[in-house]
Amino acid sequence: AQSVTQLDSQVPVFEEAPVELRCNYSSSVSVYLFWYVQYPNQGLQLLLKYLSGSTLVKGINGFEAEFNKSQTSFHLRKPSVHISDTAEYFCAVSDRSSSASKIIFGSGTRLSIRP
Amino acid sequence: NAGVTQTPKFRVLKTGQSMTLLCAQDMNHEYMYWYRQDPGMGLRLIHYSVGEGTTAKGEVPDGYNVSRLKKQNFLLGLESAAPSQTSVYFCASSQTSSEQFFGPGTRLTVL
Numbered sequence: 001a002q003s004v005t006q007l008d009s010q011v012p013v014f015e016e017a018p019v020e021l022r023c024n025y026s027s028s029v030s031v032y033l034f035w036y037v038q039y040p041n042q043g044l045q046l047l048l049k050y051l052s053g054s055t056l057v058k059g060i061n062g063f064e065a066e067f068n069k070s071q072t073s074f075h076l077r078k079p080s081v082h083i084s085d086t087a088e089y090f091c092a093v094s095d096r097s098s099s100a101s102k103i104i105f106g107s108g109t110r111l112s113i114r115p
Numbered sequence: 116n117a118g119v120t121q122t123p124k125f126r127v128l129k130t131g132q133s134m135t136l137l138c139a140q141d142m143n144h145e146y147m148y149w150y151r152q153d154p155g156m157g158l159r160l161i162h163y164s165v166g167e168g169t170t171a172k173g174e175v176p177d178g179y180n181v182s183r184l185k186k187q188n189f190l191l192g193l194e195s196a197a198p199s200q201t202s203v204y205f206c207a208s209s210q211t212s213s214e215q216f217f218g219p220g221t222r223l224t225v226l
Contacts, residue, residue: 107155
């Protein structure tokens with residue numbers, strides 16, 4: 001079984017400052033890793049995903065994440081945030097070998113951008 | 116290409132009433148899922164389907180039933196709604212384990 005821990009429930013940052021949203025996972029099998037973003041009153045949208053290969057993954061809107069297998073982490077970063085990045089961010093994991101493609105989500109981190 | 120759509124967008128029920136949420140996808144995906152989202156708890160899987168005519172229980176299946184009579188549709192039913200089922204419900208679909216596509220959600224309030 002897998003689990004995901006997002007260490008911060010809320011992260012306030014100033015506009016144009018860098019941000020890191022932390023995510024740790026637990027799994028006994030090989031996994032895929034994801035970050036999803038949810039803007040206010042909307043559904044979830046895929047931000048980026050790690051399937052294999054390079055451990056540094058680039059996503060939409062200038063976000064990137066680094067897969068660290070030894071630390072079982074998949075932290076999300078952006079060098080300079082904008083007001084439009086205000087949203088809730090979910091880290092998620094799925095079992096590579098599962099035919100059902102089930103995804104386990106973390107509890108979410110709410111990113112609030114201050115002008 | 117509409118992607119994943121959900122009907123209705125909002126609903127208010129009284130305790131004990133029943134209702135069905137409809138999810139439709141036009142991407143010919145095999146897998147479909149129903150989640151509920153509650154504050155501070157992320158998304159929790161209610162039921163899922165790995166193909167037409169199949170369903171399986173997820174993490175929080177109690178009080179819900181599902182059906183997948185057609186590949187493009189996945190129905191979520193509440194037979195006797197309870198206040199604890201007040202939540203936002205999301206449907207998703209996928210073809211592989213590399214990504215799920217989500218609908219816009221249904222906000223359900225049970226009084």
